[in-house]
Amino acid sequence: MKRIAILIFAMSIVFSVMASPIDELHVPDTQFIAEKTGQAETELKQKLSQTLRKYAQVESAYLVLVAYPNADxxxxxxxxxxxxxxxRTIAKAMGGDFSSMFNAAQALDIMFVSSEQEEKIKRVAKPLYVRS
Structure with missing residues (x-):
């Protein structure tokens, strides 16, 4: 079963999605390490970008390697x-795109980040989507 976590930092809430139910988690102090790159990631970025266009409230998005406190x-x-x-609607759509491309052993976390966090992300990654 695929695991998709949805993190909303503006409210300090993490949503974890396994198949269809959504659980809320709190995850402070995330470190943004680097942009996630590769052939599969490029295809995923293209698919996600197409879906993100449908949501007027989305300003930008990045695919990033992150480190959580106490995670190995x-x-x-x-x-x-x-x-x-x-x-939740956006996250479910992103989870659907991810699930259509990767097997159940793969995981994707989905974070809704603040402008301050986005500035940190910009230091390590290029956006896969920017609203024009």
């Missing part, structure tokens, strides 16, 4: 900068 290994996160509202 880094995770891949889709970091989304958006106006408040509709986070």
């Amino acid at each position: 290994t880094p995770s891949v996160a889709l970091c989304i900068r958006a106006k408040t509202g509709n986070e």
Whole structure:
């Protein structure tokens, strides 16, 4: 079963999605390490970008390797900068795109980040999507 976590930092809430239910978690002090790159990631970025266009509140998005406090290994996160509202709907759509491309052993975290966090992300990654 695929695991997709949805993190909303503006509210300090993390949503974890396994198949269809959504659980809320709190994750402070995330470190943004580097842009996640590769052939599969490039295809995923293209697919996510197409879907993100449908949501007017989404301003930008990044695919980033992140480190969480007390975690042994880094995770891949889709970091989304958006106006408040509709986070669950957007996250489910992103999870659907991810699930259509990767097997159940793969995981993706989805974070809704603040402008301050986006500035940190910009230091290590290029956006996969920017609203024009």
